[in-house]
Amino acid sequence: MSEPIGGFALVLHSHLPWLPHHGGWPVGEEWLYQAWAHSYLPVVDLVRRFAAEGRTDVLTLGVTPVLAAQLDDPYALRAMHDWLGNWHVRAQYAAVNWRSADHRLRELAAAEFRASASALADFEANWRHGFSPVLRPLVDAGVIELIGGPATHPFQPLLDPRVRGFALRAGLADTARRIGRRPRGIWAPECGYAPGMEHGYAKAGVERFLVDGPGLHGDTAFARPVGDSGVVCFGRDLEVTYRVWSPKAGYPGDPAYRDFHTYDHPSGLKPSRVTGRSVAPEHKKPYEPELAAEAVRRHARDFVDTVVARLRELRDRHGRPALVVSAYDTELYGHWWHEGPAWLEAVLRALPAAGVEVTTLGRALDRYLGEPVELPASSWGSGKDWRVWDGAQVADLVEANAALQADLLDLAAPGRTRDAARDQAAREALLALSSDWAFMVTKDSAADYARRRAKVHGERYAELASLVRAGATERARARAGELWAEDGVFGALDARDLLTAE
Template sequence: MGSRFVLVLHSHLPYVLGKGRWPFGEEWLHEVVLETYLPLLEGLECLAHDDIPAPIAIGLTPILMEQLKSPDFVTKFRTWTDAKRAALEEDVSRLPDTPEVRELNIFYRDELERRRSQFDALGGDVVGAFASLQERGRLEVMTSCATHGYMPLFGNDESRRLQIRTGAAAYQHWMGRRPNGFWLPECGYIPGVERLLAEEGLRYFIADAAAFDTGPGQEYNNGHIPVATSAEAPWKPWDIGAGVAVFLRNPATSQRVWSRDLGYPGDGVYREFHKRCEGSGWQYWRITSKQTDLGSKELYRPAEARARTREDAADFASLLRDMATAHEQAVGDPGVIVTAYDTELFGHWWYEGPTWIVDMLRSLADQASVTATAPMDILNSRILPPGKLRESSWGAGGGHNNWMNPETAWIWDNIHDDQRHFIDLLPQLHGQTGDMLLREILLEESSDWSFLITTGQARTYGTSRFLEHHRKVRALFAAVDGTGQLPASQTELDDPVFKYVHLNDVRRA
């Protein structure tokens, strides 16, 4: 048997439904559905139709599923696409009247109509479409923390447990089965979290290769952990305890897509993300070159981009074959190559990305040396060696600075205070009050608020969203501390997510 290839996609957006529109808010959700999730679903269905063996793993965070399953989202997405259609029609008068521009405008109109028809054919149920592919064995859907909370910085295990348990409960509610895989938000690992995952029957998660502890051999479960170099570690999954495995991202494959200088998305023929038509937001230009300023970008040519996508997909499949061959020659054993990306990179940021994924999986299926495989198929077919991870994340230097720094320390001070108070109150929390507090403290803990502040992408929005949920938590605390029950006026504090999850069901027994 040859080497195995595991493609993992992580899909996440914070809770933005009903929380602003543009430039920050619901527009994010609408764009990634149109540009990423629908094209990806279309491509995966094409692979299924052609009986191409190409299973992948895709994570859908619970808070993302909550929004996608909301009838409010379905209605708003249809309204938004109607507005995008009207804006395309108006672009005819905004842009130069040339055959190339008219042809590109028609290209976008046709694509928008296809996506809208696809959405309507699904009944607006994007999550259900992924669930259907899973039921047919075409992919594995992973879960995550309820609201993408960054667990290494949490103040206690019970707060971590509530994020994990709520995430597992949401998955079962929408997918109709228990999850096997778990995406640690921001790849944030802290020793011992595997015990919490095991409590929910979770079997594996993904981590950066740099998280693997390559120190001296250690005793572990009456066995000995072998020393593995950082180059060797990503080539196999590891048992890190409690019956939980870790798959490590392979740095070489990640670089080929993520790298600003070496990655495929930076090719000049691909569509430019940052230049948009004023008034409509549609993107009519190509990257041209990394040195070309926005004002000098050339017009996008879909046919040229399509041809390059096939070339880059074949190149990536060739890279996997070469890596697998070199590894097997060096160690005498086929390995596992894991590559993991944010799903939204494909389509939203890299317009041609979903097509590249499908082309790459087709190219890989044409040869026998490397086989696309789902994580559980690997775990069910081998005995894993014991390993150990160090506290880590995908952030700069593997640390926590992307979320905890001088600009965001106040957020964590408040989160820790609220977590302590919540845990102290747990024995007396029941019914509606307890459920509301659970929802709001989970939303307060989202990693996105501190990340948006740190990167400066949406500092004001990140600050206001954290404060919104923090103030709701404090108001609910006051209601509990003052009267022991929720005043009728306080029901306006409640956000309509995880309504089927009850504190009594997820608190520690």
């Protein structure tokens, strides 16, 4: 490629809270298995195909430590295999029972049968030992850049700096154990930022992180050092990003795409296309792959044209090539938006042909580094402030989390040997502090489940802390072992590290 118009960095953020042993359907483990089957498998398959072609720096992939732990967990791996088998059986059911239906439904059942068979074969051939063996060669070969984050995805601005540092270092160390290298970049959970956090990042060895575009007042054309910390931030370019997914619109809402919300309940499959925003489920038209494929081509062209126009505008404004960062939840691609992986492949193939350098965040520093900046408090949530995680609807959760952190720090007494009860108490505390619970309550998305999860982990922490303080060592360790059976995540977590984390 000659001198590029500019750079494009796709960032995918993969995250789900800890779900094994905490509910099945409709809320709980089902989330994990659906996202695994319909997003993680096809996105990884896409990346592997680029790797086979010799492509490098295809995209930046964020995988939160708590998600990685689930994708490597023996219980979750067995359950996922069962889920894929069940999907295959459901597709067979649909193929038999839709024989007399519209030909489009018959074709859909056949396509679903092939897709489930392919996913099952892929999982059995490549995933039975977990995600880490799948991911590691892609990272080692430079096909993707892997970024990490704090252990359980807490909203960092609301954490005591010692707890914040503890969670971040635990997450980075866990990724290093799984992949063989410590991430140099992170997806700050919810893009949450408070002034000064960059110094904690520098101390933890983090060199780069993401913020939302408004945190940079929309000036996202370059990576920017934050103050004098030496840590660099990248801002999401919302003008481009929102072409795909915005609070009000985006490609996945096209009438031709498969409808996420409409089920055939006997088979559990999704037989309809979006048809229209105001169309009731029973009136939606059958899904037609040909129409969806044409929409993918149309939207890929539109996105590439949008990126090219944006980069030309930025180059003219700044006098040199600039960068567009588009960042999304990985679960959008395939799970929420059935055609998403096909769209991704079309875009990633078309951009270089259009004169755009496809790059990763780390590689982008070679060409697209700007001047230092001071950042305001921000997030990528509603209002781009902290209201989703610190608003009136979740004031009780915020208060409980503050009290839990203070108690956890008090419990973390120094000692020469590890204490399984204190370690499990720290584990339960971090699970209680997950940002997901406040998000789900504020957005009224399975809010009862979220409140119950926060309460369960908080109570488990309090029970262990009480036993430790009472000197009931054997009872505390026995109870910790029982809780490990459900919340056995981050086995190397050492509560003593709280004493040095800042």
